[in-house]
Amino acid sequence: MDETTSDDPSPRTWDDEPESPARTSAEEEGPTRTSVWPLVVAMGLTVSEVGVFMGVYPLAVGGLVLFVASVAGITHEAGYTGRPWRLAGALGVVLVAVGVWMVSTQVPLAVDPVVAAVGGADGIVLRGFSVVGAGLVAAVGAAVVSAMGDGDVDDGFPA
Amino acid sequence: MVGEQLALTALMGVFLVAVAGFLARMEDWRSYTPLAGGSAIGDAGYGGHAEKPAGIVRWFTTVDHKDIGILYGIYALIAFFWGGAAVLLMRAELAAPGFDIMQAQFYNSLLTSHGITMLFLFGTPIIAAFSNYFIPLLIGADDMAFPRINAIAFWLLPPGAILIWAGFFTAPLGLGIDPAQTSWTMYTPLSAEQANPGVDLMLLGLHLTGVSATMGAINFIATIFTERGDEVNWANLDIFSWTILTQSALILFAFPLLGSALIMLLLDRNFSTAFFAVEGGSPILWQHLFWFFGHPEVYILVLPPMGLVSWILPKFSGRKLFGFKFVVYSTLAIGVLSFGVWAHHMFSTGIDPRIRASFMAVSLAIAIPSAVKTFNWITTMWNGNLRLTAPMLFCIGFISNFVIGGITGVFLAAIPVDLVLHDTYYVVGHFHYIVMGMIAFAGMGALYYWFPIVTGRMYQRRLAKMHFWLSMIGTNITFFAMLVLGYLGMPRRYATYQFDGAIAPLAQVTTLHQIATVGAFIIGFAQLIWAWNMVQSWYEGPELDDADPWNLKDDGMFGREFQWFETQKLAADGGESEEVRADGGEVETDGGEATGRVSSDPRSDGGYRKAVRRVDDE
Numbered sequence: 001m002d003e004t005t006s007d008d009p010s011p012r013t014w015d016d017e018p019e020s021p022a023r024t025s026a027e028e029e030g031p032t033r034t035s036v037w038p039l040v041v042a043m044g045l046t047v048s049e050v051g052v053f054m055g056v057y058p059l060a061v062g063g064l065v066l067f068v069a070s071v072a073g074i075t076h077e078a079g080y081t082g083r084p085w086r087l088a089g090a091l092g093v094v095l096v097a098v099g100v101w102m103v104s105t106q107v108p109l110a111v112d113p114v115v116a117a118v119g120g121a122d123g124i125v126l127r128g129f130s131v132v133g134a135g136l137v138a139a140v141g142a143a144v145v146s147a148m149g150d151g152d153v154d155d156g157f158p159a
Numbered sequence: 160m161v162g163e164q165l166a167l168t169a170l171m172g173v174f175l176v177a178v179a180g181f182l183a184r185m186e187d188w189r190s191y192t193p194l195a196g197g198s199a200i201g202d203a204g205y206g207g208h209a210e211k212p213a214g215i216v217r218w219f220t221t222v223d224h225k226d227i228g229i230l231y232g233i234y235a236l237i238a239f240f241w242g243g244a245a246v247l248l249m250r251a252e253l254a255a256p257g258f259d260i261m262q263a264q265f266y267n268s269l270l271t272s273h274g275i276t277m278l279f280l281f282g283t284p285i286i287a288a289f290s291n292y293f294i295p296l297l298i299g300a301d302d303m304a305f306p307r308i309n310a311i312a313f314w315l316l317p318p319g320a321i322l323i324w325a326g327f328f329t330a331p332l333g334l335g336i337d338p339a340q341t342s343w344t345m346y347t348p349l350s351a352e353q354a355n356p357g358v359d360l361m362l363l364g365l366h367l368t369g370v371s372a373t374m375g376a377i378n379f380i381a382t383i384f385t386e387r388g389d390e391v392n393w394a395n396l397d398i399f400s401w402t403i404l405t406q407s408a409l410i411l412f413a414f415p416l417l418g419s420a421l422i423m424l425l426l427d428r429n430f431s432t433a434f435f436a437v438e439g440g441s442p443i444l445w446q447h448l449f450w451f452f453g454h455p456e457v458y459i460l461v462l463p464p465m466g467l468v469s470w471i472l473p474k475f476s477g478r479k480l481f482g483f484k485f486v487v488y489s490t491l492a493i494g495v496l497s498f499g500v501w502a503h504h505m506f507s508t509g510i511d512p513r514i515r516a517s518f519m520a521v522s523l524a525i526a527i528p529s530a531v532k533t534f535n536w537i538t539t540m541w542n543g544n545l546r547l548t549a550p551m552l553f554c555i556g557f558i559s560n561f562v563i564g565g566i567t568g569v570f571l572a573a574i575p576v577d578l579v580l581h582d583t584y585y586v587v588g589h590f591h592y593i594v595m596g597m598i599a600f601a602g603m604g605a606l607y608y609w610f611p612i613v614t615g616r617m618y619q620r621r622l623a624k625m626h627f628w629l630s631m632i633g634t635n636i637t638f639f640a641m642l643v644l645g646y647l648g649m650p651r652r653y654a655t656y657q658f659d660g661a662i663a664p665l666a667q668v669t670t671l672h673q674i675a676t677v678g679a680f681i682i683g684f685a686q687l688i689w690a691w692n693m694v695q696s697w698y699e700g701p702e703l704d705d706a707d708p709w710n711l712k713d714d715g716m717f718g719r720e721f722q723w724f725e726t727q728k729l730a731a732d733g734g735e736s737e738e739v740r741a742d743g744g745e746v747e748t749d750g751g752e753a754t755g756r757v758s759s760d761p762r763s764d765g766g767y768r769k770a771v772r773r774v775d776d777e
Binding site for chain 1: 164167168170171172174175178181182211212217219220221222223226302306307308310311313314315318319322356359360363366367370425429430
């Protein structure tokens with residue numbers, strides 16, 4: 001008599017997480033259900049959106065830097081990049097390009113017209129410069145931090 | 160100006176330092192091993208937290224679908240009370256014809272906030288609460304396909320809500336930023352010409368919630384397609400997952416369009432574009448773009464509650480869902496048709512009558528799959544072994560309200576009727592039967608049904624039934640009175656109704672408004688009972704003896720989520736595996752002797768079919 005025969009002799013429990021082949025070394029060492037980055041990504045996106053659109057330049061620069069850094073961080077944590085700094089620098093360069101494009105939609109890309117537009121407090125030009133500024137901070141910051149360490153978790157940098 | 164910018168720069172610097180400090184503190188979290196702390200809710204009904212950081216940090220850093228589901232739920236309920244408080248103020252104002260407790264501007268602000276809050280900050284997130292928590296359990300997945308994106312999608316919502324409500328916080332400060340007065344439809348030219356920056360903040364907040372919903376939808380589609388367990392296929396995928404899959408597809412096509420339209424409106428407001436200007440793309444373009452999103456949004460909000468009812472109703476009817484396949488087909492049909500009906504919101508705008516007729520035809524056609532669902536629910540209950548628990552009562556109330564809300568919608572889909580009733584309280588009554596009578600009712604039913612899994616405790620049944628009956632009575636008093644008000648010609652969106660008696664009979668209109676106000680306060684009182692019940696039961700409710708608080712095993716209705724719960728309880732209790740199996744089967748006894756066995760056979764309703772083999776047969 002087999003009273004409790006089961007078709008599946010190894011019942012699944014959710015505590016015993018099967019390891020995904022895509023897991024990174026960082027995840028295998030530590031907790032699998034926590035990440036600090038999602039909150040920061042959301043904050044970065046929110047602050048940068050409000051800052052750029054409402055023309056509050058400190059918020060625009062800070063928010064975009066935060067967004068770029070956190071995207072690089074979460075991408076690294078998820079194992080899509082080996083080091084976060086190269087992506088952060090690349091995103092910084094993209095921001096510079098976008099900012100320059102924003103400026104170019106309003107004035108020719110020459111010194112005099114740009115200075116005149118800034119002097120006239122042209123809203124779109126100033127927004128473009130805030131994006132360029134954020135891109136420069138991200139790119140230079142990434143280069144500096146990258147030069148200081150290899151970006152691994154053990155370096156003490158939030159990765 | 161320069162001083163302000165410098166001050167903001169300094170504040171931004173402080174903010175970034177705070178973020179850096181937060182991240183630096185997180186550096187050590189991998190060594191945290193709290194075994195009991197960290198939960199704001201005591202011993203929840205599930206395990207698996209041993210690897211999480213302690214205290215509030217856990218909730219800020221979690222990517223666990225169950226935790227995120229709880230966060231969605233708490234967020235949605237805060238929004239529910241905000242939107243409810245707004246409408247109670249409005250209903251108090253409408254109890255008499257004149258301006259008695261507020262002016263028109265504040266009424267308009269409350270109207271706008273109520274609509275947007277209930278649809279975007281309560282409706283969508285409360286559905287996401289259930290789907291985040293239970294879809295992975297129902298399909299046998301470990302978690303969502305993209306857990307971090309899941310967390311990002313949630314964390315975009317609180318700042319979105321703050322921006323949407325910002326005007327209410329800043330108005331007392333005298334900054335010149337007031338609450339938006341655009342109504343939730345944000346029709347141009349009204350919304351384009353209000354100079355108030357509070358409108359910009361609201362639009363930005365809405366944009367963030369749209370990004371959040373889109374990220375969530377992509378995640379659910381990927382999860383249901385790629386993360387199903389070995390035993391779950393398309394044939395036995397549960398009905399709730401089907402509705403979430405359909406809803407996610409609708410979100411994928413609808414919300415990016417809303418985001419684009421919002422950006423166009425922001426550009427019109429701030430950068431002198433002319434997308435919705437009379438001399439440009441025309442104000443009617445906004446209505447087309449908005450309703451191309453807006454009508455699918457109705458089904459984005461209502462399909463998952465229909466799935467919840469299709470899932471819960473059979474459990475207390477003692478029968479499988481009648482016509483499962485056709486309920487799935489009707490879900491898909493509604494999803495497809497929902498993109499072909501948007502102009503029925505614009506019948507009175509002067510659009511081409513031939514186009515108008517085609518939209519009328521498609522709108523009427525939606526009645527067919529809707530009726531398929533309704534008759535299948537009724538047939539499921541027919542001759543069933545009904546148990547009138549609180550979740551079941553809410554499901555039955557849902558169907559009852561859908562009959563009224565749905566049929567009034569069929570009338571509105573007919574052009575001649577719509578031209579008479581357009582912009583009256585009839586429309587308000589119709590869609591509140593849907594959003595309150597259906598969506599909120601299904602949400603409440605599901606909250607009660609799954610309360611034992613989330614908390615490991617049982618709620619207070621008497622309070623739950625009081626909650627249902629007061630909600631049901633209040634809903635029907637309020638919104639039926641609105642239907643009648645519409646027949647009398649009372650226009651919607653007004654803070655006052657001191658009009659000429661030739662337009663509508665003022666005495667009757669006043670009486671009906673007072674009836675609606677009384678009903679609204681009954682609904683509000685019912686929700687207070689519910690809130691008390693939830694909070695007190697979460698902390699002090701009786702702990703469950705076993706994993707089958709609804710006695711679903713008796714009818715072979717023990718769903719996959721309760722099977723999972725049983726494994727958690729077994730792990731927490733430390734055994735008893737000889738009596739209860741981890742896959743949800745149980746040993747049946749007959750007179751104290753083990754007499755049979757149960758084999759697991761996943762079905763489309765998520766339960767298992769009993770295959771009892773008698774011992775004396777062997």
